Amino acid sequence: MAVLEINDIVTAYGKIEALKGVSLSVAEGKITCLLGPNGAGKTTLMMTISGILKPQRGAIRFNGQDLAGKPARTVVGQGVALVPENRLVFPEMTVEENLKAGAYLRRDAGKVPSDIASVYERFPRLQERREQYAGTLSGGEQQMLAISRALMARPKLLLMDEPSLGLAPLIVEDIFRIVRELNNEGTTIFLVEQNAHMALQVAHHFYLIEQGKIVFDGSPDEMEEDEVIKRAYLGSKV
Amino acid sequence: MDDHLIQVFSNVGMISFIALSAYVLLLTGEISFGQQAFFAISAYASGIATAMWGWAFWPGLVWGAAVAGAAAFLLAWPTLRMRGLYFAIGTLAFAEMVRLIFEIFRYQVEIEGELVGPDGSEGFRGIRYIFESDISATQYMLIIYLLLSAVLAFLFAIERTRLGAIFRMLGEDELLAEMQGVNRTYYKVMATVIAGVIAGIGGALYAHMNTYIEPKIFNVMLGVHSLAYGLIGGLGTAFGPLIGVGLDIGLLESTRIFTGYRMVVFGGLVALLLIFRPRGLLDEAAVHAIKSLWRRFLPAAQTQRSNNRAPD
Numbered sequence: 001m002a003v004l005e006i007n008d009i010v011t012a013y014g015k016i017e018a019l020k021g022v023s024l025s026v027a028e029g030k031i032t033c034l035l036g037p038n039g040a041g042k043t044t045l046m047m048t049i050s051g052i053l054k055p056q057r058g059a060i061r062f063n064g065q066d067l068a069g070k071p072a073r074t075v076v077g078q079g080v081a082l083v084p085e086n087r088l089v090f091p092e093m094t095v096e097e098n099l100k101a102g103a104y105l106r107r108d109a110g111k112v113p114s115d116i117a118s119v120y121e122r123f124p125r126l127q128e129r130r131e132q133y134a135g136t137l138s139g140g141e142q143q144m145l146a147i148s149r150a151l152m153a154r155p156k157l158l159l160m161d162e163p164s165l166g167l168a169p170l171i172v173e174d175i176f177r178i179v180r181e182l183n184n185e186g187t188t189i190f191l192v193e194q195n196a197h198m199a200l201q202v203a204h205h206f207y208l209i210e211q212g213k214i215v216f217d218g219s220p221d222e223m224e225e226d227e228v229i230k231r232a233y234l235g236s237k238v
Numbered sequence: 239m240d241d242h243l244i245q246v247f248s249n250v251g252m253i254s255f256i257a258l259s260a261y262v263l264l265l266t267g268e269i270s271f272g273q274q275a276f277f278a279i280s281a282y283a284s285g286i287a288t289a290m291w292g293w294a295f296w297p298g299l300v301w302g303a304a305v306a307g308a309a310a311f312l313l314a315w316p317t318l319r320m321r322g323l324y325f326a327i328g329t330l331a332f333a334e335m336v337r338l339i340f341e342i343f344r345y346q347v348e349i350e351g352e353l354v355g356p357d358g359s360e361g362f363r364g365i366r367y368i369f370e371s372d373i374s375a376t377q378y379m380l381i382i383y384l385l386l387s388a389v390l391a392f393l394f395a396i397e398r399t400r401l402g403a404i405f406r407m408l409g410e411d412e413l414l415a416e417m418q419g420v421n422r423t424y425y426k427v428m429a430t431v432i433a434g435v436i437a438g439i440g441g442a443l444y445a446h447m448n449t450y451i452e453p454k455i456f457n458v459m460l461g462v463h464s465l466a467y468g469l470i471g472g473l474g475t476a477f478g479p480l481i482g483v484g485l486d487i488g489l490l491e492s493t494r495i496f497t498g499y500r501m502v503v504f505g506g507l508v509a510l511l512l513i514f515r516p517r518g519l520l521d522e523a524a525v526h527a528i529k530s531l532w533r534r535f536l537p538a539a540q541t542q543r544s545n546n547r548a549p550d
Contacts, residue, residue, distance in 0.1 A: 050417060076419035084417060090410040092522055101407055105419035131530065133522075153419075 003028040003188050004049070004080075004157055009058035009068070011041075011048045018044040020212040021058070026157065031179065031189045033203035035196055035233060041212040042192040043085055046161045049190075050082040051075040062157065077105050081155035085162045085192075088146040091135025095126050098134050098145055102152030112152070119148040122178075140171035147178065157188045164195045176202055196233040200224070208233075244375045248447060250487050251382035255440025256460065257467035257479035258389060262433040264468050265402075266426060267409035269322070271461045272313075272329030273437045275336040276306040278456035280438030281445035282340065282356060285365040288446070290347055290355050295367050295446065302445075303438035309336075310434025314427040321412075333461055340453040361452030368446045382443055389436055393476040405429060437464075470511060472518025474525030481519055485511075 002025035011019040018041045026032040036042050047053040049060055051072035060068040067075050081102075089098050099119060103112045120127035123144050129137060134145055143163055150158055160179070164172040172195065180202050183189050193199040199206070206223045208216035216229060223229055259273045284302030287293040293301070317328045346355035356362040368378055396402045404425050407415035416422050445451050463486070471482030489504055496503045515521065 052413060052416060071421070072416045073419040073421055076417070082417050084414065087411055087414050090407060090414065092410055093406060097403070097406075101403065101415075101418050104404075104407075133526075149418075 001028050002026060003063060004190065005059075005061040006045075006049070007059040007061070009045070009048060009060065010056040011044050011053050012056055017056075018212055019048065019055070022209065022212070022214055024207050024214055024217070026188060026190045027205065028188055029183075029186060030204040031183050031191060031202050032205045032207070033191045033193055033199045034207045034209055035193055035199065035229075036209035037194070040209045042209060043161055044212075045209070046082060046084075046159055046192055049075070049159060050080065073105065076153055079154070079156035080159065081150035081153040081157075082159040083143075083146045083150045083161060083163060085165060088142045089134035089137070089149070092133055094131055095134055095137070095145060096130045098149050099126075099152050102149035105153065115152055115154070119151065123148060140167050140174070143167060143171075143175060144178075147175075147182075151182070155187065157190060158182065159190050159192075161192045162194060163191070164193065164198060172198060196229075200234075241375065244379050246487065246491060248375070248379045248382055250483050251379065251386050252440050252444050252447070253463070253467070253487070254386055254480050254483045255389065255443070256437050256464040257471075257483050258393065258476060259433045259437035259440070260461075260464040261468045261473065261476060261479045262393070262405075262429055262436065264465075264473055265405045265409050266429045267412065268426075268429075269326045269465065270329040270433070271326050271458060271465065272331075272333035273433065273464050274456045274458070274460040275313075275329075275333035276310055276434040276437035277441035277444065277460065278333075278336055278340060278451075278453070279309050280306040280441035281451050281456075282343075282362065284442035285362055285445040285451065286345070286355065288367040289362075289365045290345075290349070295371070298367070298446075299439065299442040302442035303435045306438025306441065307431050307435040310431045311427065313434075314430035317430075318423060318426060330458060330461065333456070334458065337453050337456050340456070359453060361450055362445075363450050365445050365449045365451070369449065378447060382447075385439055385443065389439065390476055390480075397475070401425075466508075469518055470508065472515070472520035472522075472524065474518075474520050474522045478518055478520045485519070 004026040006025065007023050009019050009022045010017055022041070022045060024034070034042055034045070044053065048055050049067070051067065051070055051074065054069045058068060059066060062078055062080060065078055067078065090101060093101065096116065099116050100112065103115065106112060120130070125141055126145060126148060129141070134142065137145060147163070163175050163179070167175065176198050179189060179191065183202070191199065191203060200220055200223070203220060206216065206218060206220060207214050208229065216223070216226065218226070224234070256273050256277050259276065260270055263270045280302035283305040284298040287298040287301045288295060313329070313332055317325055320328045340356065341359045343356050344358050346353045346357060352364070354364045396405070404415070404420055407418065407420060408422065408425060412422055467482030467486060468479040469482070470485060471478035471480065489507055493500045493503045511519070
């Protein structure tokens, strides 16, 4: 069953349309991956879903609720949390303050400490550094913190915008292990990636976006058999 | 305390309000060069209320601060989408506009055969409520510091609550704060209004201490100073800007012995300070260190207290 349905979304920066009618759906309990080159509109789509950018037209339905054009706080309140690309953490707030920021809209403040405790259980490094400023963490630790902060909102749907960007291969492995773990625990994940090899190991369904349009929609097997994708995204050796 | 010292301390107190006003906006990540506008608006509004409408001092002060807050509310909307340099220029333009309006603002009434009220660039004389009510300079200084303590207590309360966390989130990364569900518009307008009211309290106090105000007092240098206080003192806590004011006026007063070279020495000292403490004297790291030191001693004190209580 599709938990997120996006229908014919157009988002523009001034007169330049970055998304030219994107439609896709994210199945409940699965990992859906959106592949695409730089400038294809991946981050624009993530920003549009999370309510930071307003689409010119189109519909975004999450659990039947229309979220298109709604402010970010409504989207977060409905249970959609974003792990943004690049701007990961509040650098001059401590690790723990960052986690609390993620629980900003939660009404059950009493349960926040136990959620923080379970984050520390998953990421002992963050516990070691809980009093440290987030800006002093390494890139990988900041990514872990960004994921943890998104989890603090107890999301039903986790949007992840290129979580492997700029990280060392070993840490990328770690991040994808966590993505799979979170999914096994029941979180639906919509992942944007350029690293097709890693994405193939976790995702259940793939979309490919190029110049603001979806050009491929299929299972991992179908993707591996597609000649064009093979050449452009997986390298000729596959 | 001699009269000069009382005057210096009173000035430190009043300028602290405008420094704290700029500090509130710095917390939310905005650099305003225009907080002197709210200082000016309240100085005029409260002066008009007491000298022309016959109001008492306290209602006049509340009225002045409220008018400054309302002006801040109006300014908040057009500047909401401005960031960084553009916000700085926008607020500067607003403050200059306010100052130029006061240059031509005439509103006078005859009281006891004398014309009282703002007279454009000639200024506004006769805001004599404090002198006519026999409030001494020392008493007035206490009033200033009483109000300053109240504002400080309010800011410390904010820092400890959710609102403080929201302001800091907005200050660090507006977009990321919005992604956590923060209503950016609401809280930015709120911060602007709080800053306007704080500057307004200072402005009303200023008008009544000096009895005379004129537009050129509220020029851009007042705004530059109010920003500099936070930057020199540090933005770790609300004490930072106060340290900045104390340091600035303290240095200015103590460098009097250098006579002609006074401003050169003063400027050099400020430059040195910023070389050695680029984020101000009491920066976030210093506050952090003090807090963790405090926390290390606090558990010891608490266990001792509970030990003492045990025999009961």
